[in-house]
Amino acid sequence: MKTKSYIKIMLTTILAGTLSACDFLDVVPTGNATEADIYKTQTQAERMVVGCYSEIPDFMQPQKGFPGLMGSDEMVVGHRGTTRWFHYKSLMNGDESSSSTYFALWSNTANSYPVDAQKKDIWGAIRKCYNVLNNLDKVPDITKENINLWKGEALFLIGYYHQILLEFYGPIFLAKEEYSQNVENNQMRVPYDECVEFIAKKYDEAAKLLPAIRTNGEKNRATSATALGFKARLLLYAASPLVNGNTEFYANFKNPDGKPLMNLTYDREKWKKAMDAAEDAIKLCEANGYKLYGGSTTDWFKGGTNYHEAFVGPKTGSFNNWDEILFGIANQGEISYCIKNFAPRVGFDKYNRNGFRGYVFPTWSCVTRYFTLKGLPWEDDPDTKNLKPTDIVQSPFFPKEQTSAYHAFREPRFYASIGFDRGPFEVNNGTIMLKCRRGEPQQEDGIRGNEYQSDNGYFCQKWVSTKDTYNPRTNKFTFNNWVFPYLRLAELYLSYVEADMEYNHKLSAKSLEYLNKVRTRSGLPTFQESWSYAGGIPTDIAKLRQVIRDERSNELAMEGRRFHDIRRWKILEKVLRPKEKSWNTAGRTAKEYYRLTEMNDGDYVDRSTIEAPKCYWLAIPIDQIQIDPNLVQNPGY
Numbered sequence: 001m002k003t004k005s006y007i008k009i010m011l012t013t014i015l016a017g018t019l020s021a022c023d024f025l026d027v028v029p030t031g032n033a034t035e036a037d038i039y040k041t042q043t044q045a046e047r048m049v050v051g052c053y054s055e056i057p058d059f060m061q062p063q064k065g066f067p068g069l070m071g072s073d074e075m076v077v078g079h080r081g082t083t084r085w086f087h088y089k090s091l092m093n094g095d096e097s098s099s100s101t102y103f104a105l106w107s108n109t110a111n112s113y114p115v116d117a118q119k120k121d122i123w124g125a126i127r128k129c130y131n132v133l134n135n136l137d138k139v140p141d142i143t144k145e146n147i148n149l150w151k152g153e154a155l156f157l158i159g160y161y162h163q164i165l166l167e168f169y170g171p172i173f174l175a176k177e178e179y180s181q182n183v184e185n186n187q188m189r190v191p192y193d194e195c196v197e198f199i200a201k202k203y204d205e206a207a208k209l210l211p212a213i214r215t216n217g218e219k220n221r222a223t224s225a226t227a228l229g230f231k232a233r234l235l236l237y238a239a240s241p242l243v244n245g246n247t248e249f250y251a252n253f254k255n256p257d258g259k260p261l262m263n264l265t266y267d268r269e270k271w272k273k274a275m276d277a278a279e280d281a282i283k284l285c286e287a288n289g290y291k292l293y294g295g296s297t298t299d300w301f302k303g304g305t306n307y308h309e310a311f312v313g314p315k316t317g318s319f320n321n322w323d324e325i326l327f328g329i330a331n332q333g334e335i336s337y338c339i340k341n342f343a344p345r346v347g348f349d350k351y352n353r354n355g356f357r358g359y360v361f362p363t364w365s366c367v368t369r370y371f372t373l374k375g376l377p378w379e380d381d382p383d384t385k386n387l388k389p390t391d392i393v394q395s396p397f398f399p400k401e402q403t404s405a406y407h408a409f410r411e412p413r414f415y416a417s418i419g420f421d422r423g424p425f426e427v428n429n430g431t432i433m434l435k436c437r438r439g440e441p442q443q444e445d446g447i448r449g450n451e452y453q454s455d456n457g458y459f460c461q462k463w464v465s466t467k468d469t470y471n472p473r474t475n476k477f478t479f480n481n482w483v484f485p486y487l488r489l490a491e492l493y494l495s496y497v498e499a500d501m502e503y504n505h506k507l508s509a510k511s512l513e514y515l516n517k518v519r520t521r522s523g524l525p526t527f528q529e530s531w532s533y534a535g536g537i538p539t540d541i542a543k544l545r546q547v548i549r550d551e552r553s554n555e556l557a558m559e560g561r562r563f564h565d566i567r568r569w570k571i572l573e574k575v576l577r578p579k580e581k582s583w584n585t586a587g588r589t590a591k592e593y594y595r596l597t598e599m600n601d602g603d604y605v606d607r608s609t610i611e612a613p614k615c616y617w618l619a620i621p622i623d624q625i626q627i628d629p630n631l632v633q634n635p636g637y
Contacts, residue, residue: 039135042142049132049150052157053221055125057105057118057164059560060484061334062341062360064116066103067091068560073365073575075460075558077341079602080451081359084115086604092576094609098619098637105168110623122161123175129154129161130178152209156222156230159202163234166195167564170243170617170634171261174198188255188630192262196238200277203231212288219322220330220483225290228281229326229487235277236495239270239502240568242616249613249635256630268503275499282492282514285326290489293324296520300373303523304412308426310521311482312465318481324490328483336479339468341452342460344419344442346428347472351445355470356427357452358442358459362418362558364581364599367458368406370414370554375519375530377550382533384409392590395422398433402590404583412523413554419459421583421593426466434459436585437593444585456582456599462558485559490518494552501548505541518555567616577610611636 039045059068062077063085069075070088083089087102095114096102104110104119113119132154136147158175165172171189176198190198207224214223238244245266253261294306313319320330343356368389372381379385384405391405403422419425421436436442436457444453467480493514500511507515507527516526524530531537538544549569553562566572580599587593601607614636625631 035131035135036138039139042139042146045132045136045139045142046146046150048128049153050221052125052128052132052154055120055122055161056329057120058329058331058334059486060329060331060338062086062088062338064118065334066105066118066120068563069558070360070563072562072566073363073580074553074562075360075366076363076455076580076599077361078359078451078453078455079600079604080448081602081604083604087116087118089604090114091615092601092610093604093606096619098622098625098633101618101621103168103618104621105165105618106172107621107624110621122165126158126161126175127178129158130175134178148209149211152206152224152227153222155202156206156210156227159199159206159227160222160230162195162199162202163230166192166199166234167237168618169620171195187628188257188259189261189632191260192243193238196234199234200231203227203234207231207284212284213290214322219320220328223326225281225285225288226327226487228277228284229492232274232278232281232492232495233487235270235274236499237564237568239267239274239499241570242568244270246570249616253632253635255632261632271499271503275496275503278492278496278499279510282489282496285489285492289323290326291323292489292517292521293321294521296517297523298520298525300412300523303521304416307413307522308416308462308465311462311485312467312480313482315466317467317478320483321485321488322483325483325485325488327487328485330481330483332479332481335482335484336477339464339479340477343427343464343468343470344425344434344454344459346432346441347470349441350443351447351450351453352472353452354475355472356468358454359452360460361454361456362458362460364456364458365575366557367414367418367420369550369557370418371411371524371530371550373409373411374533375411375524375527376534377547378406380534381409389596390594392594397424398422401433404594411554413557415461416522417460417462417557419461421457425459425461425464427464428469429466431466436583437590438586438588446586455585456580457585457593460558490521490555491552491561493518494548494555498548498552501544506539506544507537515551518551522555570612570616572615573610573612576615577607579607 038048057066059066062070064087067088071091077086083095090096090102100114102114102117104113104117105122108119108121133151136142136150171192172195174190174195207227210222210224210227212224214221243262245264246262247264250262255261293310297303310321310324341357341360344358345356347355372378372384374381387405389404389406392402393405393408395401395403396408401422407420407423419434421434423434424431425434434442444455465480469478497511497515500508512527519527538547566575581596582599583593584595584597617634619637620631620633
């Protein structure tokens with residue numbers, strides 16, 4: 001925002017910025033477009049509104065996308081993947097700085113960027129939203145209904161774009177109008193809590209104007225459920241340890257006038273605000289037909305099916321789960337790229353660059369967080385607490401095969417999400433048994449030049465289905481079609497539970513109700529039943545906190561939320577600095593293969609550079625600091 005282009009921007013620049021986003025040239029006269037041309041008819045005005053969505057970052061793309069799916073301890077790419085192609089590695093090896101970033105969200109005006117850096121003009125999108133608010137009433141043929149609807153969308157996007165910046169940079173500026181006379185070169189960042197209040201207000205204003213649900217063809221546009229859902233996420237973050245009384249990081253984080261940019265006194269009531277916001281969103285959703293896919297079940301197999309189909313659908317080839325998804329992205333090109341890199345090699349007995357790659361895969365941390373069949377952490381379940389990962393047992397799916405004890409006795413979401421040696425994997429119009437040992441079809445063969453392989457023996461099942469196929473004879477793919485969720489109903493339930501736990505240091509009846517909705521959809525026992533096997537629900541707050549965080553991480557695994565969760569929980573360096581583990585991928589027998597070792601990070605990750613507080617936020621770009629001498633850099637840079 002603090003750029004010369006913002007301060008001196010002209011209307012023609014705004015109009016030009018809408019061209020690629022909403023086919024502007026198709027609806028206005030040739031020559032020099034004017035504001036009157038944009039808002040001449042309802043059709044043209046709506047294209048401007050749709051264009052306001054165009055700067056939302058892609059958090060699904062694992063390669064050159066913005067950090068979300070990658071960049072936590074959930075998913076990694078093979079060690080041969082370079083930072084240029086997999087930008088999240090820049091966060092893992094100290095490459096991010098104020099003068100060099102792969103993630104240009106605050107500004108796009110630096111003199112140079114790394115090759116293939118990703119850019120989004122967030123402040124420009126906010127300006128477009130205000131332009132919509134200021135001009136919709138001038139459209140001659142517009143209906144009152146459309147005025148309210150499109151203003152609601154603009155207000156939501158103003159809030160959402162600010163929230164994106166807040167999550168990546170911490171305290172930001174606030175764009176309160178289209179051309180603020182107060183935006184000068186000496187403006188300072190706004191304290192975090194003031195940013196939260198501003199964004200929450202925009203969401204409330206938007207919710208009053210937006211419908212709770214959308215008709216077909218508009219499902220990817222904002223609703224009141226979207227607005228209140230993101231407000232709940234915003235307030236949960238604001239209550240969390242990173243930004244609620246964090247004197248360790250922010251004691252000296254102040255503007256030049258001495259005003260603190262973070263509150264330094266813990267406020268327990270922020271958890272209550274987060275809890276109330278989540279409940280408001282839940283009530284609105286449930287009253288308007290939003291629901292978890294598949295419903296509650298006590299059947300283990302049905303639970304796993306429910307969970308897997310909630311994302312990839314019931315083997316139809318195309319699935320949009322808008323009953324559960326409140327906001328999402330449905331770019332089929334990106335979805336196809338993900339599937340190609342998630343699915344394991346099929347159709348070949350050894351390495352081949354063609355076909356599915358199995359190159360982006362879940363980490364050991366992600367795999368081992370899943371609960372047991374009884375719905376407990378591994379170490380708390382009386383059936384598993386004495387078993388080690390290296391213990392070899394009969395495969396639960398293929399009786400003649402041997403696998404790790406960690407691959408047996410697991411909850412349904414594990415099998416719906418994780419592919420493992422001697423386990424089933426749905427792909428290519430059927431179910432195959434993965435064979436991941438050296439010399440086998442899904443192996444990591446150890447040959448340096450063979451890039452597209454899994455480094456730990458695991459594969460992502462969650463986003464792959466039987467409708468994803470590859471024909472090695474024709475070298476042709478067929479990809480399933482689905483929506484990647486940016487926000488879904490299950491998150492709201494879990495946000496309420498976390499806020500309640502932190503506020504009351506125990507779980508209320510309502511929290512147990514919400515938590516059990518999430519668990520029983522996937523065939524897990526209720527929380528109470530599970531913990532009855534381990535002496536009762538934990539009363540120690542540290543233990544209960546870890547369990548609730550794991551509940552959230554397991555349900556939302558490989559959806560991009562843990563990237564922000566480990567930051568707001570203030571545990572980033574604790575979980576990212578240790579090297580991930582791996583099976584001995586050179587092993588040819590079960591005994592050789594099921595030996596634990598460190599996963600090969602390659603030459604593009606240096607975990608020793610992961611440090612606090614630097615790695616919690618992106619750096620404020622140096623070009624912005626050069627423009628504004630009062631702009632304070634984030635701690636650690």
